Amino acid sequence: MPRERITPDALVSAAADLADEIGFGNLTLAAVAKHFGVRDASLYTHIRGLADLRERVAQLALTEWADALGSAVAGRSRRDALVAFADAYRAMATGHPGRYAATRHPVPSDSPGVTRIVEACYALLRGYDLTEPDATDAVRLLRSTLHGFSDLEATGSFTADHSLDTSWRRAVDTLHHTLANWSMA
Template sequence: MVRAGITAARLTEAAAAMADEAGLEKVTLSALARHFGVKDASLYSHVRNLRDLHVRIALLASEEMTGRIAAAVAGRSGKEALVAFADAYRDFALERPGRYAATQLQLAPEEVADSVGFRRSVELTYGMLRAYGLAEPDLTDAGRLLRSTFHGYVHLELSGGFGHTRPVRESWARSLDALHLVLTNWPSRPDGSNR
């Protein structure tokens, strides 16, 4: 156990690792204090409370996940970018389940105001969708479709919700084929206007 050199960054990294191993719900200040070999009160000079710690994990995870997605989609567009984006998203969720869970927390605007990761995530999503010829409000609608599809899929996969013998990876690839088809043929708005 390490006692010296505790910082908010080290606490956040240790908490994120703990979340990946045991689940985000198991990350407590007491568990973290035990990990560092200190009393709970020692942590309060670095984090305000458990919510603050969870927000810090979410911000760290968002930056890591967005970094992976950005590297995956660089120089790509259309279906190639969609698949790279989706695969990087899914891989991160499967490899870092506790961190991924933290990215799904509902955060207040002031909690993410300075977050490069959250802002860049939106920019990457919209950039990819613009290659399909989408503009607002369709960008937001399509972004929500992608997020709910990706999240629903990985949530079910992480919880063992796919019991059929067909390989999950093959179903994932077909789902991305379907999403590409939907994005390519995005419907006109109810008022009859085009994209």
């Protein structure tokens, strides 16, 4: 069987898939090289090293996440947009744990994926008629709630014998209620 051709895009994609399997923190050049059936040194034709590879995986994950979140809110508003956004967020965190961990890897704040994720957050909030500084506070509430729940779920930290889906829906409903009544807070 011939070896898979190594290109920068194929290398980053394979590394992201591997991160989902073994964890972003466990991603090594040796593991990626093994996937391609080559020596570690062969990867340096396409990347500068592990730090470069991790940043590229982070950029890929942020772009994929931005695509999912942007699609989720497109054509929707208020509760419908919030539910779709939240579900896309949760699906990323639990379905792609390595990529999700990569989204917390330091990248420039003006990276396209970061910019598009922020835009998706603010697009969601437009339906709630929030202006600054309330919109920034709402984005922070939204992200910390969704991240906290998703991260705890992804790491198996919820142990109660109660439906996670039910708890998720209640959390999202609470966010909707809070956002819809923000000016009264």
